[in-house]
Amino acid sequence: MSNLIKNNAIVTDEWTLVPLPAPAEDTVRKQAGKVVIFKVTGEQAATAAQIQETVIPDSGKVIVPLPVWLARKATLSARLKKGELGIWIDSFELLEPLVNCFADINALPLIAIHFPRFVDGRGFSLAAQLRTRYGYRNELRAIGDVLRDQLFFMRRCGFDAYAIRADRSAEDALASLRDFSEPYQGAVDNPLPVWRRHARMGHHAARTATVQPSHEDQVD
Amino acid sequence: MYIYDDIDQRNIDERVAQYRDQTRRYLAGELTEDEFRPLRLQNGLYIQRHAPMMRIAVPYGLMNARQLRKLADITRRYDKGYGHFSTRQNFQLNWPKLEDTPDILAELATVQMHAIQTSGSCIRAITTDQFAGVAPDEIVDPRPMIEILRQWSSFHPEFAGLPRKFKLAVSGSKQDRALVQAHDIGLEFYLDQAGQLAIRVWVGGGLGRTPILGTVIREHLEWQHALTYCEAILRVYNLYGRRDNAYKARIKILVKALGAEEFARQVEEEWALHKDGPSTITQAEFDRVASFFSVSRHETLPDQDASFESARASHPAFAAWIKRNVHGHKVPGYRAVTLSLKPTGVAPGDATAEQLDAMADLAERYSFGELRVSHEQNIILADVRLGDLFAVWEGARANGLATPNIGLLTDIICCPGGDFCSLANAKSIPIAEAIQRKFDDLDYLHDIGDIDLNISGCMNSCGHHHVGHIGVLGVDKDGSEWYQVTIGGKQGSDASIGTVIGPSFAADEIPGVVGKLLETYVAHRSEEERFIDTVRRIGVAPFKAHVYAKEAA
Numbered sequence: 150m151s152n153l154i155k156n157n158a159i160v161t162d163e164w165t166l167v168p169l170p171a172p173a174e175d176t177v178r179k180q181a182g183k184v185v186i187f188k189v190t191g192e193q194a195a196t197a198a199q200i201q202e203t204v205i206p207d208s209g210k211v212i213v214p215l216p217v218w219l220a221r222k223a224t225l226s227a228r229l230k231k232g233e234l235g236i237w238i239d240s241f242e243l244l245e246p247l248v249n250c251f252a253d254i255n256a257l258p259l260i261a262i263h264f265p266r267f268v269d270g271r272g273f274s275l276a277a278q279l280r281t282r283y284g285y286r287n288e289l290r291a292i293g294d295v296l297r298d299q300l301f302f303m304r305r306c307g308f309d310a311y312a313i314r315a316d317r318s319a320e321d322a323l324a325s326l327r328d329f330s331e332p333y334q335g336a337v338d339n340p341l342p343v344w345r346r347h348a349r350m351g352h353h354a355a356r357t358a359t360v361q362p363s364h365e366d367q368v369d
Numbered sequence: 370m371y372i373y374d375d376i377d378q379r380n381i382d383e384r385v386a387q388y389r390d391q392t393r394r395y396l397a398g399e400l401t402e403d404e405f406r407p408l409r410l411q412n413g414l415y416i417q418r419h420a421p422m423m424r425i426a427v428p429y430g431l432m433n434a435r436q437l438r439k440l441a442d443i444t445r446r447y448d449k450g451y452g453h454f455s456t457r458q459n460f461q462l463n464w465p466k467l468e469d470t471p472d473i474l475a476e477l478a479t480v481q482m483h484a485i486q487t488s489g490s491c492i493r494a495i496t497t498d499q500f501a502g503v504a505p506d507e508i509v510d511p512r513p514m515i516e517i518l519r520q521w522s523s524f525h526p527e528f529a530g531l532p533r534k535f536k537l538a539v540s541g542s543k544q545d546r547a548l549v550q551a552h553d554i555g556l557e558f559y560l561d562q563a564g565q566l567a568i569r570v571w572v573g574g575g576l577g578r579t580p581i582l583g584t585v586i587r588e589h590l591e592w593q594h595a596l597t598y599c600e601a602i603l604r605v606y607n608l609y610g611r612r613d614n615a616y617k618a619r620i621k622i623l624v625k626a627l628g629a630e631e632f633a634r635q636v637e638e639e640w641a642l643h644k645d646g647p648s649t650i651t652q653a654e655f656d657r658v659a660s661f662f663s664v665s666r667h668e669t670l671p672d673q674d675a676s677f678e679s680a681r682a683s684h685p686a687f688a689a690w691i692k693r694n695v696h697g698h699k700v701p702g703y704r705a706v707t708l709s710l711k712p713t714g715v716a717p718g719d720a721t722a723e724q725l726d727a728m729a730d731l732a733e734r735y736s737f738g739e740l741r742v743s744h745e746q747n748i749i750l751a752d753v754r755l756g757d758l759f760a761v762w763e764g765a766r767a768n769g770l771a772t773p774n775i776g777l778l779t780d781i782i783c784c785p786g787g788d789f790c791s792l793a794n795a796k797s798i799p800i801a802e803a804i805q806r807k808f809d810d811l812d813y814l815h816d817i818g819d820i821d822l823n824i825s826g827c828m829n830s831c832g833h834h835h836v837g838h839i840g841v842l843g844v845d846k847d848g849s850e851w852y853q854v855t856i857g858g859k860q861g862s863d864a865s866i867g868t869v870i871g872p873s874f875a876a877d878e879i880p881g882v883v884g885k886l887l888e889t890y891v892a893h894r895s896e897e898e899r900f901i902d903t904v905r906r907i908g909v910a911p912f913k914a915h916v917y918a919k920e921a922a
Contacts, residue, residue: 241612268407268490270530274607277527282642298391298408305526328387331376333520334596336527340647342596343376343520344654352660355372 152319154300155288155310157326159319162312164210164235164259166292167217169195170202212237212261212290215247222250235259237292240271244278254285262308264293273306280307280337297322301329307337370431370739371516371661373481380523381478384485388412389471396468411491411529413484414470415791422789423462423470424487425477429497429515430458430742434729437740439480441725447473452725454710454718456782456833457536458496458742459487463789485523490530492522492603495537498546499743502662503751505699509558509566511541513659514595517650521596528603532610532618535603536575545862548744550574550582551836553620554602556595566592572602572632573624576830580866581621586633592655594640596648601640605632666737667752670702674755687762689811690773695758702755706736708748708765709772709780713805716798717783718746727768735761744833745782747775777814778822778883779805782833786826786843787850793826795843795850800824800879807880817887820900821860836860838901839886840867841879852879856886856912857904865905870913882916889915 153162172195195216203217211228212235218225228234238247240263248254260279262272272291279285290310291303300311300322313319335342343349373381388408395405413424425440440460444452447469453461465473477483487494495515502510518537522528528535540547541558549555555571568590574583590598606620609627624632681688696705708728711717720728728748732740735757736750743749748770753761765771774780781804784790786797801824808814823837827844834840840855851873858867874882887900889912894903904912 267404268530269612270490270528271608271612273527273530274604277604296404298404299529302524302526302529329380329383329524331379332526333380333523334525335646335648336525342648344651344657345647347376349376349657350374351657352372352664355374355661 150319152313152315152317153310154313154319154323154326157323159323164212165206166237166261166312167203167205167211167213169199169214169217170204172196172199209233210235210259212259212292215239215242219246219250229256232258235261235288235290237261237263238275239263240265240269240275244275244283248283254279254283255287257285257287259288259290260285261290261292261312264291264295264299267294267296267299269294273302276303276306276308277337297325300325301327305332305336305338370433371428371512371658377481377520378478381481381483381485384412384483384524385471385474385478388474392467392471407489407530409470410489411486412470412474413487414467415488420464421467421470422785423465423473423484424455424457425460425462425482425484426487426494427459427482427742428494428519429501429512430499430744431512432740432742434733434738434740436480436482437725437729437732439476439482441722441729443473443476444722444725451719451721453716453785454720454742454746454748456718456744456746456784456831457487457494458499458744459494460742461785463785488534490533490535492525492528492531492535492537495519495522495539496547496552496744497539498542499741499745499749500546500696500705500751501541501741503698503700503703503705504542504546505697506543507541507699508543508560509541510659510662511539511547511558512662513655514541514556514558514592515539516658516661517654518595518599521599521648527600528607531603531607532612533615535606535620537599543862545864546860548574548833548836548860548864550864551576551833551860552583553606554599555583558592561589568592568595570598570602573621573629575619575621576833576835577619578616578828578830579619579621580830580835581625582864582866583621584624584629586629586636593650593652594644596650597643597646598636598640600643600648601636604639605635609635667700667703668754670700670754672701672755674702677755677758680759684759686773687759689815690762690771691758692815693773693775693777694771698752700752704753704755704758706750706753706758706761706765707743707775708750708770709774710747710770711774711780711805712769712772713779713809714802715769716785716788717781717801720748724768724770727764728770731761731764734764745775745780747780773811774814776819776821778808778817778820778887779814781805781822781824782837783824784826784829784831786824786832790826790831792829793843794828794845795826795852796876797824797826797832797841797843800841800843800852800876803877803880804883807884817890818899821858822883823858833860834858835866836864837867838899838904839883844873846873850876852876854879854882854886854916856909857901859901868909870909871917885916886912 210233215238292312391408394400415422448462497511535553537554538547538552539556551574557569561567570587571583611617694707741749781801783801787793821838823834824841825832825834836858842853853873855867
């Protein structure tokens with residue numbers, strides 16, 4: 150059974166996610182504190198060995214890591230033309246190297262953003278930037294530690310596909326996409342803040358209205 | 370004050386339902402401890418040393434009598450009949466049961482209260498001056514802007530997993546009482562040269578392990594852009610703030626690492642893409658929210674009252690209370706009153722269910738049914754008529770709420786400390802109590818005058834010790850509790866971070882150390898000089914010399 154939610158339904162996953170091989174231990178020790186993607190965040194970039202050792206299936210739709218795409222653009226371009234190539238980026242990576250590869254980022258049919266841990270919220274901002282600043286319109290998929298309690302936020306930030314962590318039920322997770330019916334702020338899914346969506350009451354009207362708390366789900 | 374419409378109500382009701390299901394899944398073993406932690410934290414629930422602690426939001430410190438009675442009711446039914454007002458202007462339960470917390474939140478929702486984002490790595494409750502709306506030096510009432518910011522930040526989808534907690538403060542007065550320089554973002558309203566309302570944007574201030582005052586990254590921001598600008602700041606922080614080390618994850622570290630100029634450049638670049646977008650605040654929305662706060666309820670009164678004058682003349686204790694606990698008001702004939710939650714022998718900021726009810730009664734009878742929590746952990750009745758002050762004093766006194774010590778040494782700001790908090794290195798409440806016991810002579814306290822004494826049980830600085838004129842910090846040395854003392858810290862427009870005077874002390878030495886600091890002050894002060902002024906004029910050295918002087922054999 151697939152654990153992929155796309156556009157509010159559980160669907161079959163046509164794509165194969167290509168992971169980066171784990172870094173060799175001695176490499177990590179030797180390079181600790183040296184190969185850091187961004188000196189402020191302090192994360193390690195993929196090593197040359199990791200990039201080299203990444204194995205990509207010969208056929209079918211694949212989602213490859215950003216550093217692998219950057220290193221093997223020439224050979225992977227044919228796959229991209231066939232519509233068989235997507236790219237995933239890690240939460241600490243920058244969008245610019247990805248975006249700068251393409252005249253139009255929508256040449257990519259799929260971009261995935263990796264959540265290494267569900268509490269790492271960088272993927273929310275990366276998604277928002279891809280959708281707004283860079284105008285990306287195709288599938289934007291959340292991968293990694295993707296749990297139902299983050300789903301509502303992910304959708305609002307522009308994700309439309311969620312690869313729910315293998316040990317959790319995608320069926321259950323679907324329910325969380327409906328956690329809130331009228332969010333306050335504008336976001337990618339609806340840029341209008343609530344006061345531009347509805348006429349809200351000022352003091353005079355509010356004083357005379359009675360608002361009943363509702364602890365049960367509303368029946369439509 | 371702000372009143373919920375059905376959209377607000379539905380949001381908090383849906384939040385309760387969501388949290389109830391999360392708690393159910395946790396108790397059923399479907400969510401791990403690690404997975405449940407951020408969810409419960411963003412609903413105000415810490416797991417503490419003895420029991421869970423629940424932090425209930427009091428947005429910008431403002432409550433009505435009905436809400437306060439609900440808090441009293443909750444402490445009786447779900448806790449031990451008392452609660453704690455914290456330096457973040459919110460209310461904490463010390464002994465709720467985890468299983469009860471969804472019900473407590475549902476109870477709160479019936480009076481338009483919640484515990485949303487009172488802890489966790491997200492945008493926290495936004496704070497301001499406790500005298501907002503009544504302060505004589507006010508330029509603009511900051512509460513409408515905070516209410517707009519509160520709604521914007523509630524369940525903001527992009528900022529639900531920040532590197533660390535994120536605190537905003539908004540000031541609308543000439544004298545900053547909101548500590549804008551000690552927050553992740555501080556928004557300071559002022560009138561520009563054209564007489565237009567503008568915001569000065571401070572970023573990267575904070576106390577904690579690395580105390581630092583903020584930097585101005587934008588001198589002039591039109592208020593319409595407050596949301597888009599804050600969003601740009603948060604986006605840069607969310608993407609680039611460190612996540613490998615919790616102690617280096619606050620925005621202040623990022624601002625320092627990049628340099629304030631480079632940080633500001635990145636913010637401006639991001640902001641340029643969203644400036645004037647749909648989140649730009651309209652005059653209509655601002656006016657709608659402001660209408661809740663600008664209601665004219667005050668009577669036209671003379672600024673004097675014969676019964677008040679005669680009571681003051683005949684009751685010295687009332688007169689002493691007036692001097693410390695009663696504050697100016699911009700409307701003639703009205704005063705703001707501080708109800709002290711700092712009597713000797715009670716943990717600073719603690720209130721019993723009976724006191725909560727009594728304060729609700731006083732508010733209803735004498736102050737339009739509203740109360741405020743100050744970050745000094747006292748309660749304010751903001752709109753009391755001069756002629757009612759005596760009755761308020763009597764009512765407060767009958768309930769142990771009239772200690773005339775506001776701003777004095779015994780008005781100690783103090784975190785819950787090692788007695789309650791699992792983060793603390795050391796106890797803080799017994800230190801506060803020992804100091805209050807040593808200095809119980811009111812005449813002496815009045816002679817010493819205005820002084821801020823702040824105690825934190827650990828580096829997280831919930832007691833704001835860095836900005837105390839005297840700061841006491843609990844530290845752990847080889848498994849035992851020690852206390853480091855700083856002097857010269859100050860909150861306000863001319864804020865400063867205190868200087869450590871030297872090696873730390875054992876708990877029982879602290880009242881004596883405070884005594885020596887005060888002796889040094891009394892010996893060196895010029896007329897009318899406050900403790901902090903003397904420290905600033907003569908430096909730390911004379912204080913240090915006296916505290917550490919060897920006892921003559």
